[in-house]
Amino acid sequence: MTEVAVPIADLPQRSPIWFAWQRFLSNKAAVAGGLVLAVLILMALFAPLITPVPPEAQLFLTESLAFPSAQHWFGVDGLGRDFYTRIVYGARVSLSIGFIAAAFSVVIGIPVGALAGYFGGRLDWFVMRIIELFSVVPPLLAAMLLGALTRGGYFTIVLIAALFGWVQVCLQVRAQVKAFREREFVRAAQALGASPWYIIRRHLIPNSVSPIIVGFVLAIPLAMMLEASLSFLGIGVPPPTPTWGQMINEGIDYMFFYWHMAVFPTAALAITVLATSLFGDGLRDALDPTLKGR
Amino acid sequence: MLPYVLRRLLSVAVTFFVVSLIIFLMMHSIPGGPFDANDMPVSAAVREKLMAQLGLDQPLHVQYLRYMWGVLHFDFGVPYQSPGETVIQLLSRAWVPSLVLGGLGVVIGAPLGILLGMAAALNRNTWIDYFASTVSTIGLTIPVFVTSMLLILVFAVWLNWLPASGWPQPERWILPIAAYAAIPMATYARYTRSAMLDTLSRPFVTVLRAKGLSENRIVFQHVLRNSAIPLVTVFLPMFIGTATGSIFVEAMFRVPGLGAYFVSSIEKRDYPLEMALMLMITFMYCIAYLLSDIVYALINPRIRMGGSE
Numbered sequence: 001m002t003e004v005a006v007p008i009a010d011l012p013q014r015s016p017i018w019f020a021w022q023r024f025l026s027n028k029a030a031v032a033g034g035l036v037l038a039v040l041i042l043m044a045l046f047a048p049l050i051t052p053v054p055p056e057a058q059l060f061l062t063e064s065l066a067f068p069s070a071q072h073w074f075g076v077d078g079l080g081r082d083f084y085t086r087i088v089y090g091a092r093v094s095l096s097i098g099f100i101a102a103a104f105s106v107v108i109g110i111p112v113g114a115l116a117g118y119f120g121g122r123l124d125w126f127v128m129r130i131i132e133l134f135s136v137v138p139p140l141l142a143a144m145l146l147g148a149l150t151r152g153g154y155f156t157i158v159l160i161a162a163l164f165g166w167v168q169v170c171l172q173v174r175a176q177v178k179a180f181r182e183r184e185f186v187r188a189a190q191a192l193g194a195s196p197w198y199i200i201r202r203h204l205i206p207n208s209v210s211p212i213i214v215g216f217v218l219a220i221p222l223a224m225m226l227e228a229s230l231s232f233l234g235i236g237v238p239p240p241t242p243t244w245g246q247m248i249n250e251g252i253d254y255m256f257f258y259w260h261m262a263v264f265p266t267a268a269l270a271i272t273v274l275a276t277s278l279f280g281d282g283l284r285d286a287l288d289p290t291l292k293g294r
Numbered sequence: 295m296l297p298y299v300l301r302r303l304l305s306v307a308v309t310f311f312v313v314s315l316i317i318f319l320m321m322h323s324i325p326g327g328p329f330d331a332n333d334m335p336v337s338a339a340v341r342e343k344l345m346a347q348l349g350l351d352q353p354l355h356v357q358y359l360r361y362m363w364g365v366l367h368f369d370f371g372v373p374y375q376s377p378g379e380t381v382i383q384l385l386s387r388a389w390v391p392s393l394v395l396g397g398l399g400v401v402i403g404a405p406l407g408i409l410l411g412m413a414a415a416l417n418r419n420t421w422i423d424y425f426a427s428t429v430s431t432i433g434l435t436i437p438v439f440v441t442s443m444l445l446i447l448v449f450a451v452w453l454n455w456l457p458a459s460g461w462p463q464p465e466r467w468i469l470p471i472a473a474y475a476a477i478p479m480a481t482y483a484r485y486t487r488s489a490m491l492d493t494l495s496r497p498f499v500t501v502l503r504a505k506g507l508s509e510n511r512i513v514f515q516h517v518l519r520n521s522a523i524p525l526v527t528v529f530l531p532m533f534i535g536t537a538t539g540s541i542f543v544e545a546m547f548r549v550p551g552l553g554a555y556f557v558s559s560i561e562k563r564d565y566p567l568e569m570a571l572m573l574m575i576t577f578m579y580c581i582a583y584l585l586s587d588i589v590y591a592l593i594n595p596r597i598r599m600g601g602s603e
Contacts, residue, residue, distance in 0.1 A: 136579040138538045154397045266443045277435040
């Protein structure tokens, strides 16, 4: 009797997370993207273990612009620095800016979206007008102005990316909160005397957790692209800190003679952004199957 | 309908002026001015005279009001980088390469994207579908300067088929146009696929099939037409997007267009040119969103009745 009962009793216990996980696993591109992203994160975290030389040290001046070899996998750059080391450390800048900016976007987007969605009315109108301002100014142009205003730098780029990243998270949370505001369990909580703050924190934000996760992951590649674009234009993270955008910009001058200077940073940026986006898209489809293919 | 349009028009006008004010203030709070010793070594007296002549000695609100008053009369001032012409003359000169390359990029990329999206939707979950979604993900995620770099490396450096840079000769247009075309192609492939799948799942398609209509007629006469609305509304914002794309594409391919002025006007504190470029882009986005709102309202009566959403 018990042997039969066990699997039957097990079935209803499968949580929505289990189903989401199965859906995610069935999406090969997303799994591949996630794996590549994991490798890149490990590479960035353990950069000093992967390459012994520091990224800013000009240790190989005599071999400047040397092509890739057994000693220097990606060659040596124009200032005598090991290019493989610079690419690996570039992952640190790119990924950390992506993750921190996405975290800030979520931190701003959740409360603003939840309050606008819950209270509606004037507050909602005001928030939507601000978002409208963001929609008519291309982020890149505003970021260029802000970059010039603040003279670039690591933390400024994070803030600029967050300033444009929160809008998407805010809209998602707002839509979710609006949809749940009229549900019975929220009405019941209100009837029991729960404060709006309690309802938002306890009921509405937990119900928005999948758009928040998706918003977070999809904000990462956008922030990385913004950082690379600004660094490419020379108003991002200043040298000697190795960033891929900067290296691509330097690579243009060398590309006809020293192809390695252009190929490796371009490939690194393309692979990272693509892997993160594929992972985020897969996560979105897994967490909210109704949105598939949008 | 008219009250709705007027309300949207008012809202867009307010947005435009708020953005212009924010940009103006941000621009002037960047440290340094156009006649600082490094960029333009002139004596203090000359600099003062220049500043007075250009009205830069006035308080900011006076400068703003003067500038916007000029804008309303299509007077954008004289660019400090090239004082021999007006901002309008400079823009209409620099606009040509950007418009030709960006425009051709959209005109070539959008139909390709629509075809790709159609092929993907009609052959769902086959290799065509996977190919289309790979192409659209790559086009949508990878920054345009990376695409440009890859194009140059493959077609100019390795294969040596095409020239990498330059402007007037048409064979030099091919690579920048390909770089521009990637984004509209990717966008349209994705939108067309999802819009068509959405339409194909509607009951009326089943009815048409039951009626015995050929699959070709169903697709071209009914499904495509019903899926066209989202495709029309993304067109304008995407077209304007090529203007910001030009910053990178023109830097990569050394095209003397609008792109370089976005960066140089900020670097040189060329306030009139910078303001004109920013306002131009903002204005075009405002108009694009206004038009797509109106198109939506024409199609969907619930929007113009309800009002609040």
